[in-house]
Amino acid sequence: MSVNPKTTYRRILLKLSGEALMGEEGFGIDPKVLDRMAQEIKELIEMGVQVGLVIGGGNLFRGAGLAEAGMNRVVGDQMGMLATVMNGLAMRDALHRAFVNARLMSAIDLTGVCDSYNWAEAISLLKSGRVVIFSAGTGNPFFTTDSAACLRGIEIDADAVFKGTKVDGIYSADPVTNPDAELYSHLTYDEILDKELKVMDLAAFTLARDHSMPIRVFNMNKEGALKSIIMGGTEGTVIDHSENFSK
Ligand SMILES: Nc1ncnc2c1ncn2[C@@H]1O[C@H](COP(=O)(O)OP(=O)(O)OP(=O)(O)O)[C@@H](O)[C@H]1O
Numbered sequence: 001m002s003v004n005p006k007t008t009y010r011r012i013l014l015k016l017s018g019e020a021l022m023g024e025e026g027f028g029i030d031p032k033v034l035d036r037m038a039q040e041i042k043e044l045i046e047m048g049v050q051v052g053l054v055i056g057g058g059n060l061f062r063g064a065g066l067a068e069a070g071m072n073r074v075v076g077d078q079m080g081m082l083a084t085v086m087n088g089l090a091m092r093d094a095l096h097r098a099f100v101n102a103r104l105m106s107a108i109d110l111t112g113v114c115d116s117y118n119w120a121e122a123i124s125l126l127k128s129g130r131v132v133i134f135s136a137g138t139g140n141p142f143f144t145t146d147s148a149a150c151l152r153g154i155e156i157d158a159d160a161v162f163k164g165t166k167v168d169g170i171y172s173a174d175p176v177t178n179p180d181a182e183l184y185s186h187l188t189y190d191e192i193l194d195k196e197l198k199v200m201d202l203a204a205f206t207l208a209r210d211h212s213m214p215i216r217v218f219n220m221n222k223e224g225a226l227k228s229i230i231m232g233g234t235e236g237t238v239i240d241h242s243e244n245f246s247k
């Protein structure tokens, strides 16, 4: 499959927030959001962009929240990781319904439900135009799917990690609680650390920085935002090493 001349992206790792998958619902998955994201991913595949996908689990379970309620943290994290498999199953189904070839891999063996994570196979599937969904995070407790996204992004040699979230990008403060917060179009890794901005957990962020993996944070609730970025648009916030950013 050839890369459309309108985009410079060859392969991306797309991370979708589990919480944003809830849409208007209070828990679980809003099928409208799921189907829209499947269509948006389909457009990228049709443009020749290879797409690896990581989906969060915040719409179902987070280990930290379960531990606060009294559960053992490791058990809570295992539930969180399984929640990401459930989101992965739903997304694979939505992609198949949209006639997009997709495979679901899990960092925890779940024979009969989905494939186990296999790096070489993932690369081969991506090259043949299939979407590969990497679920169950890193397979280890005390991490998040942001870490998994950066890890898998580096492993598959993605051009960038695209982090789809509920807000337009990275702000000077949490825009949900600070209406006056300013949106940044570009930040260096060091600026994020200096300003102590809450973009990703530190483990994920330092992994991306140490391997010079650019991160693009964008609003996945904004229809067409993903395609716009892929086509060179200025949506969201770019994080990389460059001091002189011009895009
Ligand atoms: N400086 C900031 N800029 C942007 N968002 C911020 C900032 N500080 C805090 N936030 C909050 O971070 C949230 C983004 O959360 P994010 O999408 O990363 O959730 P997540 O925990 O990775 O998702 P999930 O667990 O559901 O997959 C935003 O909704 C926003 O309220």
Ligand SMILES: O=c1ccn([C@@H]2O[C@H](COP(=O)(O)O)[C@@H](O)[C@H]2O)c(=O)[nH]1
Pocket (backbone or CB within 6 Å): 018, 055, 056, 057, 058, 061, 062, 063, 064, 076, 077, 078, 079, 080, 081, 082, 083, 084, 136, 137, 138, 139, 140, 141, 142, 143, 144, 145, 146, 147, 148
């Ligand atoms: O590598 C990982 C990834 C995730 N978890 C657990 O899953 C939940 C859901 O992921 P989010 O990134 O918060 O959406 C997370 O809170 C952890 O409990 C994990 O243990 N290891």
